[in-house]
Amino acid sequence: xxxxxxxxxxxxxxxxxxxxxxxxxxxxxxxxxxxxxxxxxxxxxxxxxxxxxxxxxxxxxxxxxxxxxxxxxxxxxxxxxxxxxxxxxxxxxxxxxxxxxxxxxxxxxxxxxxxxxxxxxxxxxxxxxxxxxxxxxxxxxxxxxxxxxxxxxxxxxxxxxxxxxxxxxxxxxxxxxxxxxxxxxxxxxxxxxxxxxxxxxxxxxxxxxxxxxxxxxxxxxxxxxxxxxxxxxxxxxxxxxxxxxxxxxxxxxxxxxxxxxxxxxxxxxxxxxxxxxxxxxxxxxxxxxxxxxxxxxxxxxxxxxxxxxxxxxxxxxxxxxxxxxxx
Amino acid sequence: xxxxxxxxxxxxxxxxxxxxxxxxxxxxxxxxxxxxxxxxxxxxxxxxxxxxxxxxxxxxxxxxxxxxxxxxxxxxxxxxxxxxxxxxxxxxxxxxxxxxxxxxxxxxxxxxxxxxxxxxxxxxxxxxxxxxxxxxxxxxxxxxxxxxxxxxxxxxxxxxxxxxxxxxxxxxxxxxxxxxxxxxxxxxxxxxxxxxxxxxxxxxxxxxxxxxxxxxxxxxxxxxxxxxxxxxxxxxxxxxxxxxxxxxxxxxxxxxxxxxxxxxxxxxxxxxxxxx
Numbered sequence: 246x247x248x249x250x251x252x253x254x255x256x257x258x259x260x261x262x263x264x265x266x267x268x269x270x271x272x273x274x275x276x277x278x279x280x281x282x283x284x285x286x287x288x289x290x291x292x293x294x295x296x297x298x299x300x301x302x303x304x305x306x307x308x309x310x311x312x313x314x315x316x317x318x319x320x321x322x323x324x325x326x327x328x329x330x331x332x333x334x335x336x337x338x339x340x341x342x343x344x345x346x347x348x349x350x351x352x353x354x355x356x357x358x359x360x361x362x363x364x365x366x367x368x369x370x371x372x373x374x375x376x377x378x379x380x381x382x383x384x385x386x387x388x389x390x391x392x393x394x395x396x397x398x399x400x401x402x403x404x405x406x407x408x409x410x411x412x413x414x415x416x417x418x419x420x421x422x423x424x425x426x427x428x429x430x431x432x433x434x435x436x437x438x439x440x441x442x443x444x445x446x447x448x449x450x451x452x453x454x455x456x457x458x459x460x461x462x463x464x465x466x467x468x469x470x471x472x473x474x475x476x477x478x479x480x481x482x483x484x485x486x487x488x489x490x491x492x493x494x495x496x497x498x499x500x501x502x503x504x505x506x507x508x509x510x511x512x513x514x515x516x517x518x519x520x521x522x523x524x525x526x527x528x529x530x531x532x533x534x535x536x537x538x539x540x541x542x543x544x545x546x547x548x549x550x551x552x553x554x555x556x557x558x559x560x561x562x563x564x565x566x567x568x569x570x571x572x
Numbered sequence: 573x574x575x576x577x578x579x580x581x582x583x584x585x586x587x588x589x590x591x592x593x594x595x596x597x598x599x600x601x602x603x604x605x606x607x608x609x610x611x612x613x614x615x616x617x618x619x620x621x622x623x624x625x626x627x628x629x630x631x632x633x634x635x636x637x638x639x640x641x642x643x644x645x646x647x648x649x650x651x652x653x654x655x656x657x658x659x660x661x662x663x664x665x666x667x668x669x670x671x672x673x674x675x676x677x678x679x680x681x682x683x684x685x686x687x688x689x690x691x692x693x694x695x696x697x698x699x700x701x702x703x704x705x706x707x708x709x710x711x712x713x714x715x716x717x718x719x720x721x722x723x724x725x726x727x728x729x730x731x732x733x734x735x736x737x738x739x740x741x742x743x744x745x746x747x748x749x750x751x752x753x754x755x756x757x758x759x760x761x762x763x764x765x766x767x768x769x770x771x772x773x774x775x776x777x778x779x780x781x782x783x784x785x786x787x788x789x790x791x792x793x794x795x796x797x798x799x800x801x802x803x804x805x806x807x808x809x810x811x812x813x814x815x816x817x818x819x820x821x822x823x824x825x826x827x828x829x830x831x832x833x834x835x836x837x838x839x840x841x842x843x844x845x846x847x848x
Contacts, residue, residue: 326684332677
């Protein structure tokens with residue numbers, strides 16, 4: 246069984262900007278794969294190349310054994326694309342939008358109608374199916390857009406930052422839908438700049454930076470190699486900070502670090518390890534007042550730092566809605 | 573049903589069904605553009621009101637000052653010109669629409685589907701040609717309402733209408749190509765305004781003979797003048813022919829040649845742009 250997507254020395258430049266710098270990647274079928282990287286790392290360029298929207302400058306790229314440059318139509322028959330914006334027609338109903346795309350995949354009128362009904366149901370849009378899309382919320386539009394990418398039953402779904410710009414609830418709904426697709430046997434390739442999104446959805450995470458693959462593995466491997474969640478705490482009195490670090494050190498669960506700039510003490514806190522309770526109790530016993538304590542996912546920068554020893558070449562996102570598009 | 577619809581083959585070489593044929597994809601994509609327009613009544617009302625307003629202004633404000641139309645009443649001189657050039661103002665919408673689709677990612681979706689990329693362009697041209705016919709009919713109706721009359725029989729008048737559709741079709745190619753290159757709907761809109769000098773420095777609204785010599789040289793040899801005069805002679809007959817420089821046997825082939833040239837230049841450009 247050969248790879249679903251195979252990139253060899255893939256390069257793409259836009260003027261003086263190198264978006265893909267000799268990318269090598271072999272992705273097996275039957276998975277939800279997340280391409281994880283900061284803004285400008287080449288995620289979108291890679292997905293657009295797979296979708297036959299961009300012509301690579303060098304190297305080779307095949308999808309299901311078909312070359313994207315030489316056999317683009319064969320590739321297009323296998324894929325469904327949902328880009329960064331909801332590419333749906335506002336002045337048509339949800340049902341009409343889906344039926345239009347299904348027709349373009351070559352389905353008859355009847356099966357296009359059946360496929361759009363089924364897709365609407367699957368994405369929880371049945372009740373809104375006959376409403377014009379301009380009355381939809383942002384989350385509903387993104388779900389419909391996802392529907393348009395899968396109404397033709399493609400072998401491989403390409404989702405470029407599917408949840409960027411969505412509110413938390415819509416984000417959860419979309420995650421739910423994507424996970425269900427993966428369980429239903431559809432291959433999914435998605436890009437994201439959020440570690441938690443990749444952890445939640447993907448069975449394979451590919452970290453990329455500056456147009457190259459930095460690392461790849463399952464979420465479990467990722468957690469094992471770079472540590473899991475992180476516990477941050479502030480003491481009420483700043484002078485207590487180093488004493489708190491000493492107490493944490495004494496617990497023997499890892500090496501705490503102190504960030505002097507933010508007056509914060511941090512320690513790794515793997516899920517289900519009970520670190521939070523342990524830390525709070527120990528500090529209480531030592532008579533140290535805690536201002537606040539949080540457990541969070543490591544940032545993308547922390548992951549890169551641990552994996553590669555260097556920070557990301559491109560800056561980690563500060564604006565979640567920021568655009569990764571180079572083209 | 574759900575399972576049959578969403579099961580995808582698990583062999584890694586499996587390919588989906590072949591995409592829609594050229595005809596089906598053209599009709600499907602064009603259907604969307606027409607639906608979008610028809611469901612936005614503001615567009616139709618605004619377009620009609622604008623056309624009527626300009627026609628009234630030319631007819632009643634400038635009309636009195638325009639002489640040199642020979643035995644032709646100004647309203648009979650004006651309306652054929654106004655109707656023929658209205659295809660340019662309708663076609664401008666195609667540019668903005670195409671640029672909009674590019675920006676919103678709709679074009680990306682279409683380009684990622686297993687259809688001929690030519691059908692994406694084709695569909696936009698045909699859809700906008702249909703909209704042009706609609707607006708031609710409305711503008712012609714307003715023309716009759718303000719006193720325009722045909723003096724050459726119904727047959728040639730219908731031919732004249734058909735010629736307007738041909739010109740509209742040709743300009744739709746140009747505007748679709750412009751929209752693909754423009755980058756944004758705003759840029760497309762500004763590029764489209766280049767049609768203003770083209771329509772005003774022509775025989776559409778005033779006789780070319782009233783312009784300074786150097787301007788006449790341009791006005792006499794640009795496509796709009798040939799197109800307008802073709803329509804004018806077909807609807808008004810001898811009276812129009814006498815007031816213009818040439819006869820129908822000159823203007824008709826010249827205007828058709830211009831139409832063909834516009835398509836021959838715009839179509840490959842549009843295709844190249846979409847392939848990139």
